[in-house]
Amino acid sequence: MTVVLTIQKYRKRYIFFALLSMALFHFTLLFSSKISFYKLMGSGKNGTFDKNPDWQQWVILAAFKNDIQPENFDKKKLIRQLYGRFINRWLQFFGVQTTSIFLTPLEGHGKWDGKIPFEFKEKNYDHKGQIAVLTRATIRISKLIPFWSNVPAVANKMQNAAGLISSIGIGEIPFIKQATFSIWENKELMKQFAYTMQEHKNVITKTRKENWYKEEMFVRFAIIKSVEL
Template sequence: MYCIITIARYKKSTAFFGFLSMAFFRIFLLKNKTIPFYKLMGCGKNGTFDIRPDVQQWAVLITTNELFTNYQSLYGRFIAAWWKRFHCELFTVVLQPTEGHGLWDGKMPFGNLPKQTSEDGITAVLTRATIRPSRLKAFWQNVSTAGAHLQEAEGFIMSVGIGEVPWIKQATFSIWQNKQLMKQYAYGTMQHATVIAKTRKEKWYSEELFVRFKVVQTTGTINGINPLKEYLS
């Protein structure tokens, strides 16, 4: 199985069409029999959970058993033509799930994964949660502290904040040079570790999912660069 994430960045003048795409794309992805699971999501401002949306940037996540060579084959003619029509900057990451636990809308979209494996090398991580309405204030008061030093962390390559429902259903997708450095940040950084402990103790989430992936390939750019170019050459 593959998980494929595409980040589409629109020009300021066409950002509204990014918002519209979330409604239109749903129709075509639902009909696509090669895609058993998909999510259409907005993005946060600073590469992680962020209460401020980035209205120029939108994300598509799918699972599939086939490895496609172009956007039209992958997403279908309508979606490929839409991105081309609005001159979107596109960045796509092809992933294979290796480890994980939890549910997404009551499903295990990446299969029944082991919690730990010996897989190492370039590691992508998806952390996703549905926040309880009664815990929204606590979540948003603490989340900026947890991600404050993410981009300066050793081994960090890139991250993007994504979400299906503003402020309630949120996710962070990040990529690291290896699993050990990712763990060093997640569990060795005091601010981040403290917030993780709070989520458990105060039961912030009604549902959560944590998955690690092997990065298979990337295409395109995000904000003018391919952050993985030097690692996957």
């Protein structure tokens, strides 16, 4: 299995069409024989869980049934080969900039809408080099206030964390279904942030004690390649 996360950046004048694409793209992805799982999501502004949406930035996350290698694709035809002609023509017509990150699932736990979306051929706890992390959760309605009141302290620290290369806050439903996708120099520095930074440890403790999440998932990926168009 290969997972691809495609970040799409629209121009300001096309924001309406960016919103519209989140409905229209479902028809292509839902009937793709190559894709076993997908999500269409918006983005937050500050690289993590964020109440302020970035109306210009949108995301496709897709799990492909078979392993795919980016070097086997014609770069100019990458989006069409991944997602089909309709999505390719749409993004080209509106001059959308895309970054597609090819990933291999290494290890993880949890579910997404009741499903286990990613396959782990064998859990690789000793992966070396850059690593990507996807953390997502469905927040209980009754816990929205305590959850969001604790986000800023962690978000501010994360942006300056040692080893963090980049991060993006994504989500299906504002405030409720949220995720963070981050890229780190290595697993050790990622774990240093996750398990030794006091603000983050405090949030983990509160999450468990106060049962903030209706559903959650945590997955680590190896990065195969990133392709910008």
